[in-house]
Amino acid sequence: MEKPSTLREIITDWASDQPTFRMSWGKAMMWIFLLSDAFIFGSFLAAYAGARLAATGPWPAAEKVFALHIGHTEVPLLLIAIMTFVLISSSGTMALAVTYGYQKNRTKTGLFLMLTVLLGLTFVGMQVFEWTKLIHEGFRPWENPMGAPQFGASFFMLTGFHGMHVTAGVIYLLIVAIKALRGVYDRLGDYQNVEIAGLYWHFVDLVWVFIFAFFYLL
Amino acid sequence: MPHAASHTTEEHHEPTGFWSRYIFSQDHKVIAIQYTITALVVGFVGLFLSWLMRLQLGFPGEFNFINPNNYLQFMTQHGMIMVVYLLTAILLGGFGNYLIPLMIGTRDMAFPFLNMLSYWIYLVSVILLLAAFFVPGGPTGAGWTLYPPQSVLPNASPGADWGIRLLILSLAVFVASGTMGGLNYVTTVLQLRTRGMTLMRMPLSVWGIFIASILALLAFPALFVGGVMLLLDSLFGTSFFIPVVNVLGQQLGREGGNPILFQHLFWYFGHPEVYIVILPAMGIVSDLLSTHARKPIFGYKAMVISIAAIAAIGFIVWAHHMFVSGMNPYFGFWFAIATVIIAIPSAVKTYNWLLTLWKGNLHLNTPMLFALGFVSTFIIGGLTGLFLGNVIADVPLHDTYFVTGHFHLVMGVSAIFGIFGGLYHWFPKAVGRMYSEALGKLHFWVTFVGSYLIFFPMFGEGFLGLPRRYFSFKGIESFSPIIHDLNVFITIVALAVGAAQLLFVFNLIWGAWKGRKAEANPWRATTLEWQTPTTPPPHGNWGAQLPVVHRWPYDYSLPDAPQDYIPQTTSQRS
Numbered sequence: 001m002e003k004p005s006t007l008r009e010i011i012t013d014w015a016s017d018q019p020t021f022r023m024s025w026g027k028a029m030m031w032i033f034l035l036s037d038a039f040i041f042g043s044f045l046a047a048y049a050g051a052r053l054a055a056t057g058p059w060p061a062a063e064k065v066f067a068l069h070i071g072h073t074e075v076p077l078l079l080i081a082i083m084t085f086v087l088i089s090s091s092g093t094m095a096l097a098v099t100y101g102y103q104k105n106r107t108k109t110g111l112f113l114m115l116t117v118l119l120g121l122t123f124v125g126m127q128v129f130e131w132t133k134l135i136h137e138g139f140r141p142w143e144n145p146m147g148a149p150q151f152g153a154s155f156f157m158l159t160g161f162h163g164m165h166v167t168a169g170v171i172y173l174l175i176v177a178i179k180a181l182r183g184v185y186d187r188l189g190d191y192q193n194v195e196i197a198g199l200y201w202h203f204v205d206l207v208w209v210f211i212f213a214f215f216y217l218l
Numbered sequence: 219m220p221h222a223a224s225h226t227t228e229e230h231h232e233p234t235g236f237w238s239r240y241i242f243s244q245d246h247k248v249i250a251i252q253y254t255i256t257a258l259v260v261g262f263v264g265l266f267l268s269w270l271m272r273l274q275l276g277f278p279g280e281f282n283f284i285n286p287n288n289y290l291q292f293m294t295q296h297g298m299i300m301v302v303y304l305l306t307a308i309l310l311g312g313f314g315n316y317l318i319p320l321m322i323g324t325r326d327m328a329f330p331f332l333n334m335l336s337y338w339i340y341l342v343s344v345i346l347l348l349a350a351f352f353v354p355g356g357p358t359g360a361g362w363t364l365y366p367p368q369s370v371l372p373n374a375s376p377g378a379d380w381g382i383r384l385l386i387l388s389l390a391v392f393v394a395s396g397t398m399g400g401l402n403y404v405t406t407v408l409q410l411r412t413r414g415m416t417l418m419r420m421p422l423s424v425w426g427i428f429i430a431s432i433l434a435l436l437a438f439p440a441l442f443v444g445g446v447m448l449l450l451d452s453l454f455g456t457s458f459f460i461p462v463v464n465v466l467g468q469q470l471g472r473e474g475g476n477p478i479l480f481q482h483l484f485w486y487f488g489h490p491e492v493y494i495v496i497l498p499a500m501g502i503v504s505d506l507l508s509t510h511a512r513k514p515i516f517g518y519k520a521m522v523i524s525i526a527a528i529a530a531i532g533f534i535v536w537a538h539h540m541f542v543s544g545m546n547p548y549f550g551f552w553f554a555i556a557t558v559i560i561a562i563p564s565a566v567k568t569y570n571w572l573l574t575l576w577k578g579n580l581h582l583n584t585p586m587l588f589a590l591g592f593v594s595t596f597i598i599g600g601l602t603g604l605f606l607g608n609v610i611a612d613v614p615l616h617d618t619y620f621v622t623g624h625f626h627l628v629m630g631v632s633a634i635f636g637i638f639g640g641l642y643h644w645f646p647k648a649v650g651r652m653y654s655e656a657l658g659k660l661h662f663w664v665t666f667v668g669s670y671l672i673f674f675p676m677f678g679e680g681f682l683g684l685p686r687r688y689f690s691f692k693g694i695e696s697f698s699p700i701i702h703d704l705n706v707f708i709t710i711v712a713l714a715v716g717a718a719q720l721l722f723v724f725n726l727i728w729g730a731w732k733g734r735k736a737e738a739n740p741w742r743a744t745t746l747e748w749q750t751p752t753t754p755p756p757h758g759n760w761g762a763q764l765p766v767v768h769r770w771p772y773d774y775s776l777p778d779a780p781q782d783y784i785p786q787t788t789s790q791r792s
Contacts, residue, residue, distance in 0.1 A: 015417035017767070019409040025328040029405040036397060036435040043443035047483060051458050054476030142455040148474055153456035157446065 030196045034203045037165075041207050044161060045214055048154045057148030062216045065134070065146055080216050083126045084208065087166075090119035091205045094173075098198045101191030106183060109194060113177035116201065120170040127163050131156075158211055165204045173197055233757075244330035245757055246315045249337050251648065253311030254641070256337075257304050258723075260344055264299035265716050267292040276709025278690045286689040287376040290359030293687065295350075297362030298385065302392060303344060305495040305633050310396065310434060311340060313498060313640055314403045314427045316648065320747035321424045323412030323765045325758045327402040336398035339391055346388035353380040361687065363488070366459035366480050370452040371470070383452055386445040393438045393445075403431040412746075414767030418522070419786070421745050421771040422515065423640075425522055426501020429529045430494045436533070437490035444483030451475070481543055485536035492629050493532045496596075497525055499636025500567060503589045505771075506639050507571055509743045510586035511578030512782050514772035517570040524563030531560050541612045550609040557607035564600055568593065579775065579782075584658030585741075588639030591666045592632050598670075599628025602677060617687075620680020623673045631669045638665070638722070645729065646736035647747055650754045653729035661721045668715030675704045742783050745771045749785050 014020055021028050052059060063076035070078070097112035134155075138145045144152040176197045185191045233239045240248060270292045274284045284292075315333065319326055327333045350357035359376035360369030368374040369382050407420070407428045420428075447458040460475035508515040515521060537545060537553040571593050580586065602624040605611045615621065638661075645653055682698055684691070691697060739748040751761040765787050773784040 017411055017414050017416045017419075019411075020417070021408065025405050025409040028409050029328060029401050032404050032435065033397070033401055036400075036439060039436050039439035040442060043440045043483065043486070047443055047447060047458070047479060050476055050479040050482070054474065054479065056462075056474035141450060142457070149457050149472075150474055153450065153454075153458060157450060157456075161446075 024192060027192065027196055027199070030199050034199065037203065038207075041162075041210070044158060045210060048158060048215070051150045051154060052148075055148040055150040057150075059148050060144070060146035060151050062218075065139075065151075066130070066216060077216060079126060079130055080212065083123055083130075084212055086119050086126070087123050087205050087208050090116045090123070091202055093119060094198050094201045098191075098195050101180070101185070101194040104186065104191060106180060106186055109185075109191065110177050110181035113173055113180060113194070117170055117173050117177060120166055120173065120201075124163060124166055124170065127159060127166075131159075155215065158215055162204070162207060162211055165207070169201050169204050173201065242334060244326070244334045246319050246327050246330070246333060247648065247755065249333055250312050250314075250316035252337050253315060253340065254308055256341060256344060257308035257312060260299055260347075261304035261308075262719070263348070264296050264304060265719065267296040267299070269713060269716055271296065272709040272712045274689065276706045278692060287359060288356065289689045290361075290687075291357050291376050291381075294359050294361055295347075295357050299347070300630065301362065301491065301495070302389070303347060305630075305637075306396070306434070306491070307340060308637055309495055309498040309633070310403065310427065310431060311337065311399055313423070313502065313637075314399065314431065316644065317421075317423050317747065318403055318406055318427060319410075320750070320755065320759060321421050321745055322407060322410065322415050323746050323760070323767060324406065324410040325760065325764075328405045328410055329402055332398050333402050336395045336402070339395035339398065343388045343391035343395060346384055346391060350377065350381045350384040350388075353384060355379050355381055358382040358385050363481075363484055364448065365484075366448060366451060366477050367461070367463055367475070370448060371460070371463065371465075379452075383449060386449045386452075389445050390442060393442045396434050396438055400431040400435045403427060404435065412764050412767060414786075418519070419767055419770045421501070422504035422518070422521055422525075423498070423501040425525055426497040426499070426504075429525050430497040433490045433494050433497070433529050433532070437487045437494070439487075440483045441487035441491075444480055444487070447483075448480065478540070478543055478545055481540050481545075482537070485539045486533075488539065489536040490529075490532050492625075493529055495633045496629050496636075497529065499592065499633045499640075500525065502636045502640040502643075503592045504567075504571065504574075505745070506585050506589035506643055507574050507593075508772050508774065509643075509741050510581045510583065510589070511575050512581070512774045513574055513578040514774055515570070516573035516576075517566070518770065518772065520566050521570055524566045527563040528560060531556060531563075535560060538607055538612070541609050542616045547609075554607055554609050558604065561600070561604060561607075568597060568600070583642075583655060584653075584662055585639045585643035587659065587662040587666070588635045588642065591662065591669075592635040592639065594666075595627045595635060595669065596632045598674075599624055599626075599632060603628055614683075615680055617685050618680035619676040619684050619686050622686050623676030623680060626673045626676075627669070631673065635666075638662075641726070643741065644747070645726065646740050646753070647750075648754055649730045649733075650736055651729050651733035652736050652740070653725045653733060657721055657725040657728075661718060661725065664718040664721070665715055668711050668718065671711045672708050672715065675708055679704060742781070744773055744783050744785050746786055749787050 019025075019028075021031075066080050067074045067076045068078040069075075093112045093115045097109050097116060100108040100112060134152075139152045139155070141153045141156050143149050176193055179185060180191070180194060185193065233243065233245075239245075243249060243252075270281075270284060271289060273281050274289055315327070355377045357377045358364065358369060358381035360378070360382065364382065364385070368378070370378055372378055407424060411417075411420075447456075450456040451458055451460055455472075457472040457475040459477050459480045460470075460472040461477060462473045463470045504515055504521060535553055535556045537549050538557045541550050541553075575590075602620070606615060606621065606624060642653060642658055645651075679701055682701060684697060684701055691701070736753060738750070738753045741748070746765055746767070747755070749765060750756075750759060767786045768789045769784065769786055771786050773779075773786075775782045776784060
């Protein structure tokens with residue numbers, strides 16, 4: 001008998017009458033949504049690259065624009081570094097919430113979800129501070145004192161759209177946290193919704209890493 | 219627990235009130251009909267706008283209410299309505315919703331509530347779209363491609379203030395609705411197939427809709443992003459797409475924008491969009507041809523692979539719409555090659571359709587006629603696409619009526635033929651009554667012959683250099699006098715064909731109201747939707763037990779079989 005190749009086995013498995021992915025439809029749907037959302041952010045970043053390449057004015061130096069003064073020393077990107085640290089930490093607390101969810105530990109799941117919500121709120125709060133500061137310094141979507149107008153336009157567009165994702169995530173996680181604490185998932189016998197919310201939250205963090213790299217560092 | 223068992227045990231409470239049953243229904247069949255009716259109504263607005271354009275082109279100066287401004291507005295809205303709000307909505311929202319759960323043997327979409335939301339959000343986008351006719355300045359007249367800078371600079375094109383903003387808003391809402399729908403269609407096909415329904419036993423209609431939904435999920439983001447940036451340029455005075463512009467010696471306070479960037483974003487969406495409407499139509503036509511020719515589809519596997527190949531290559535050909543945009547000419551080389559490569563899977567599909575018909579027992583009823591019409595217009599439209607895929611031929615032809623003729627035949631008329639065929643084919647199942655075959659055939663012949671009479675002369679006009687998007691050709695003496703006669707002819711035919719669509723509307727309404735009661739399986743078809751316990755299918759589709767699939771959907775005219783079709787639910791042994 002001829003031994004079927006591994007590739008053929010994979011294809012046969014995949015095309016069988018079982019669910020294509022061994023997971024609930026809810027989780028599969030979230031993955032597919034995130035793929036689509038990744039294309040949105042991909043398009044945003046590509047469009048930002050196109051606008052930046054075409055801009056005729058000088059492109060402001062991000063480390064100068066986003067510097068904070070501590071006493072008399074200028075620390076470049078200090079706020080952004082803290083924001084990044086906060087958001088990545090929130091991914092850690094989210095992962096803990098998912099783990100405790102698998103252990104059906106209602107209190108700890110709820111606790112770490114709430115902690116994630118708080119860290120997310122901190123991030124949004126710092127972003128509000130950053131926007132306010134820049135607006136006071138004369139940054140507008142249509143002009144800025146440091147150079148090409150596309151700089152401010154891209155900044156407000158990219159961070160604004162990401163910030164909306166974080167805000168939506170905070171509300172989403174808050175609902176999941178309340179449901180977890182009220183024992184809804186205990187009664188269902190299934191904490192999967194925590195994991196699905198976690199997928200979204202990790203994705204939003206991952207997107208921030210790209211924005212951080214391409215907008216603030218480059 | 220095996221997934222099939224978990225579905226059967228799922229509880230489906232049938233809603234009883236009028237509102238929850240027919241208006242805010244979460245039943246995929248009701249949502250499908252809501253989508254279909256809404257899309258057809260908007261489609262008739264689009265059709266009416268094309269009449270107004272044709273009146274101006276055929277009889278310039280006779281109709282005083284048409285001026286250059288509103289001519290451009292009619293043209294823009296006609297294009298946008300037909301491509302997005304009619305074709306995309308009816309094929310994914312209408313056929314996708316109706317056929318996917320029935321054809322793969324599930325009770326409903328994965329997430330019925332999101333599905334319902336998708337329809338209502340689509341309705342909001344339609345209202346926003348039509349609202350643009352009532353704001354100061356009217357709807358945008360920048361062409362359906364919305365190219366900046368003229369689409370957003372004040373007074374550069376009609377509707378450059380509120381019209382364009384409303385349209386972008388409407389498109390953003392449509393993208394949200396399309397994403398909700400698309401998530402459901404893709405997830406349902408992947409995760410909720412009934413027992414025995416392997417991927418390679420799915421009818422080609424489901425394949426076409428499935429792949430098109432993936433395309434929608436990956437292509438709409440670029441439209442959304444381009445739209446957001448365009449809206450910022452319009453509302454907040456950013457300069458993403460606006461370079462230094464001089465108007466009457468006055469320099470506008472904008473600089474450094476990149477108008478070509480918008481074209482890239484737009485066509486990164488716009489080209490896959492063409493396949494979003496043609497792939498479901500191709501799938502529907504494949505099923506119609508096989509059923510009404512009483513023959514298995516020829517080369518099923520090749521059909522599936524070519525659908526996937528067209529979709530995949532479709533993402534790397536977008537800049538063939540931009541050969542005259544001023545982008546780097548070296549891009550043209552790559553995009554021309556990729557474009558011509560798409561002809562291969564398209565040709566595979568066309569040959570397979572023809573070979574499915576070969577020596578078949580053709581039943582020339584209305585759905586079959588429309589399917590045959592599709593193959594015909596797709597061939598003519600597709601072959602003229604090869605001209606335009608080549609940079610050197612595209613440059614002189616691009617801004618002429620040759621392009622108008624090409625895309626109307628290949629994705630406008632073809633897609634609508636697939637839709638008409640599908641609507642007639644599944645009407646007995648969805649409504650439980652038959653339409654009038656005689657009226658249907660009359661509708662087909664007028665529309666089919668009329669479409670060629672309208673769009674074929676446009677190829678000639680294009681070769682003669684007649685530019686598209688012009689309000690009037692008065693004062694341009696260099697055009698051959700035949701062009702004016704052709705335009706009069708096209709206009710008269712267009713008015714007649716447009717009016718003939720009322721036959722279709724009348725036929726469906728009359729059929730639903732007074733038509734003969736339909737049998738459960740009037741076409742003697744094999745696929746699951748014809749094997750439901752009642753017609754129209756009940757809420758939850760299948761009664762107590764989900765169907766079990768034993769074979770592929772194209773077992774027609776098997777030798778030694780007792781009848782000329784074997785439903786998918788019949789086991790292999792019997």
